[in-house]
Amino acid sequence: MLKYIIKRLIWMIPVILGVLCIVFILSEITPGDPVDAVVGYDAPAEVREAMKEEMGLNKPVIVRFIIYVWKIVTRGDLGKSYASGQPVLKELLARFPNTLILTFASIIVALIIAIPLGLISAVKQYSIIDNASMALALFGVSIPQFWFALLTLLVFAVKLKWLPASGIEGFSGWVLPVAMIGIANVGNLARTTRSSMLEVVRQDYIRTARAKGQNEVVVIVIHGLRNALIPVIANVGNTIGVSLGGAIIAESIFSISGVGKYMLDSINQRNWPSVQGGIILLALAFSITMLIMDLLYTLIDPRLKSEFRSKNRIKVKKKTTREAA
Amino acid sequence: MAKLYTPAMAAIDRKRAKHKGPVKQSTPAREAWKRLKRNRLAIVGMVILILLILTAVFADVLAPYEFDEQMLKERNQTPSRAHLMGTDNYGRDILSRVIFGARISLPIGFLSVIIAFAVGGTLGAIAAFNGGKVDNYIMRIMDIFQSIPPMLMAIAIAASLGNGAVNLVLAISISTMPARSRIVRAAILTVKQNDYIESARAMGASSRRQLIKYMLPNAIGTILTSFTFSVATAILTVSSLSYIGLGITAPTPEWGSMLSAGKEFMRQAPHVLIFPGLMIMITVLALNLFGDGLRDALDPRLQ
Numbered sequence: 336m337l338k339y340i341i342k343r344l345i346w347m348i349p350v351i352l353g354v355l356c357i358v359f360i361l362s363e364i365t366p367g368d369p370v371d372a373v374v375g376y377d378a379p380a381e382v383r384e385a386m387k388e389e390m391g392l393n394k395p396v397i398v399r400f401i402i403y404v405w406k407i408v409t410r411g412d413l414g415k416s417y418a419s420g421q422p423v424l425k426e427l428l429a430r431f432p433n434t435l436i437l438t439f440a441s442i443i444v445a446l447i448i449a450i451p452l453g454l455i456s457a458v459k460q461y462s463i464i465d466n467a468s469m470a471l472a473l474f475g476v477s478i479p480q481f482w483f484a485l486l487t488l489l490v491f492a493v494k495l496k497w498l499p500a501s502g503i504e505g506f507s508g509w510v511l512p513v514a515m516i517g518i519a520n521v522g523n524l525a526r527t528t529r530s531s532m533l534e535v536v537r538q539d540y541i542r543t544a545r546a547k548g549q550n551e552v553v554v555i556v557i558h559g560l561r562n563a564l565i566p567v568i569a570n571v572g573n574t575i576g577v578s579l580g581g582a583i584i585a586e587s588i589f590s591i592s593g594v595g596k597y598m599l600d601s602i603n604q605r606n607w608p609s610v611q612g613g614i615i616l617l618a619l620a621f622s623i624t625m626l627i628m629d630l631l632y633t634l635i636d637p638r639l640k641s642e643f644r645s646k647n648r649i650k651v652k653k654k655t656t657r658e659a660a
Numbered sequence: 661m662a663k664l665y666t667p668a669m670a671a672i673d674r675k676r677a678k679h680k681g682p683v684k685q686s687t688p689a690r691e692a693w694k695r696l697k698r699n700r701l702a703i704v705g706m707v708i709l710i711l712l713i714l715t716a717v718f719a720d721v722l723a724p725y726e727f728d729e730q731m732l733k734e735r736n737q738t739p740s741r742a743h744l745m746g747t748d749n750y751g752r753d754i755l756s757r758v759i760f761g762a763r764i765s766l767p768i769g770f771l772s773v774i775i776a777f778a779v780g781g782t783l784g785a786i787a788a789f790n791g792g793k794v795d796n797y798i799m800r801i802m803d804i805f806q807s808i809p810p811m812l813m814a815i816a817i818a819a820s821l822g823n824g825a826v827n828l829v830l831a832i833s834i835s836t837m838p839a840r841s842r843i844v845r846a847a848i849l850t851v852k853q854n855d856y857i858e859s860a861r862a863m864g865a866s867s868r869r870q871l872i873k874y875m876l877p878n879a880i881g882t883i884l885t886s887f888t889f890s891v892a893t894a895i896l897t898v899s900s901l902s903y904i905g906l907g908i909t910a911p912t913p914e915w916g917s918m919l920s921a922g923k924e925f926m927r928q929a930p931h932v933l934i935f936p937g938l939m940i941m942i943t944v945l946a947l948n949l950f951g952d953g954l955r956d957a958l959d960p961r962l963q
Binding site: 366 | 800801803804805807808809810811812815816817819820821822892896899900903904905906916919923926927930933937940941944945948949952
């Protein structure tokens with residue numbers, strides 16, 4: 336078990352380097368001279384040359400990459416924003432909590448709705464509730480998130496004026512953005528819960544529990560759901576990526592000051608250090624979350640636990656959260 | 661000796677008499693088609709999809725107006741007889757724009773998924789076929805790519821490359837490539853365990869022949885199903901990226917960018933927000949329904 340955790344932690348090093356490498360390559364292929372963005376197109380040649388020297392653009396690519404990585408790894412230095420002159424990291428960290436809350440609140444809300452929905456659908460297979468919830472699931476994965484947001488905005492903010500159209504002052508401001516990101520996840524997670532629950536109720540241990548005269552609610556919830564949740568938790572890993580993408584768009588639609596909105600604004604201003612910083616921060620947050628999910632997954636799945644404990648290791652197909660989807 | 665005539669032979673004769681012609685041989689593809697035909701929702705999805713493709717092909721004929729024709733006296737009109745879906749803030753007919761929009765979302769969606777599968781799928785197939793170190797190296801590289809969520813990756817690539825259809829295709833295909841390679845890898849790995857692969861190898865089939873002649877045809881069902889779902893996701897991504905200004909920009913009538921323009925006039929002309937979004941949803945829904953049907957038809961064990 337410990338060996339796996341250590342292995343998984345060490346694996347983070349190439350992942351982080353890989354992310355930095357991808358971001359660096361993207362910045363290299365971006366058309367336009369970064370000097371223009373700092374000093375302007377019409378600056379005299381000496382000024383441009385001095386700036387180029389200061390930004391280290393005269394050095395070969397590989398040297399610049401090493402300097403870039405070194406700065407980030409040792410000092411967390413993501414450069415300075417072209418727009419404000421402030422360190423990118425400081426600006427990002429000020430906005431990061433909102434993105435984090437938005438992403439995780441939407442996942443938690445989705446789970447709270449999806450698990451009972453999937454459970455009822457599985458227990459009462461082919462009932463009206465089952466059909467309705469599966470239709471909702473299909474609808475949830477088919478509707479464009481941003482369009483759903485625009486429609487709810489139109490109804491609840493513009494027409495009915497129940498909820499604010501932008502900003503997150505107070506609880507009501509969070510409702511629409513969380514609903515927008517959650518809608519796709521509810522469908523996906525409810526479907527997973529349903530199919531996994533259907534598989535579990537056919538198992539022998541459920542029959543055993545019933546045979547010993549256990550209360551049906553206990554059988555379903557304690558014996559059934561606990562085991563059925565394992566694939567659901569594996570699927571939450573996927574959901575995080577989707578929700579993070581959704582959060583970026585939600586922040587832009589509802590004018591929430593988060594990393595996503597900051598990035599999109601910076602893209603429009605051609606403020607590349609801020610864009611790159613945002614990508615790195617979100618990718619890092621995503622990787623760390625996935626790491627936690629993977630470790631959590633090994634903790635809760637009894638089959639994996641026994642694999643690590645037993646001396647003559649029975650080969651169980653190991654599934655990381657990402658592969659399970 | 662009496663001629664042997666079993667009930668099974670009688671059944672074949674009856675079938676022959678009924679069909680008046682050679683009896684069609686039953687192939688897995690025909691069996692799957694038979695099962696697909698019985699799935700009403702899948703057929704609905706397929707019909708909608710065919711209609712959408714026809715709309716894209718015959719957009720010139722179908723659209724009542726040019727997509728960029730500005731009738732400045734008729735701005736922000738609600739739906740009427742002359743403009744079935746109303747007009748936008750430049751007085752352009754929304755129906756015509758929505759029809760022309762099919763020419764953008766569908767090809768970009770399909771093309772980006774084809775590229776993602778061609779590149780990612782090949783890598784996944786190589787990884788699964790060789791196993792061992794090759795598999796490990798390829799999949800670890802895919803892991804690194806996947807440590808950036810697909811949407812974020814697409815945004816990053818689209819922002820670096822700039823707007824335009826080609827860059828959008830690149831952004832979507834690169835960002836989804838790792839996930840597609842995993843799908844093909846898993847499909848090949850499942851097929852690889854079968855005895856007929858063992859026997860092909862025993863008879864000395866080359867690795868290329870094993871992969872192309874025996875493994876791919878048997879893995880194609882899984883791949884085709886996931887292809888359909890991938891196109892649905894890709895079309896959603898196209899419109900989302902265009903909505904945030906990173907894909908197809910105005911005046912090209914892309915559904916997402918139409919919604920983005922319509923948001924400004926949400927209070928005066930809410931109808932502008934309805935139809936382009938509805939089109940995206942119908943397209944994605946049709947693909948998902950068809951994909952669901954395809955999965956059930958190609959893998960009857962799942963039912």
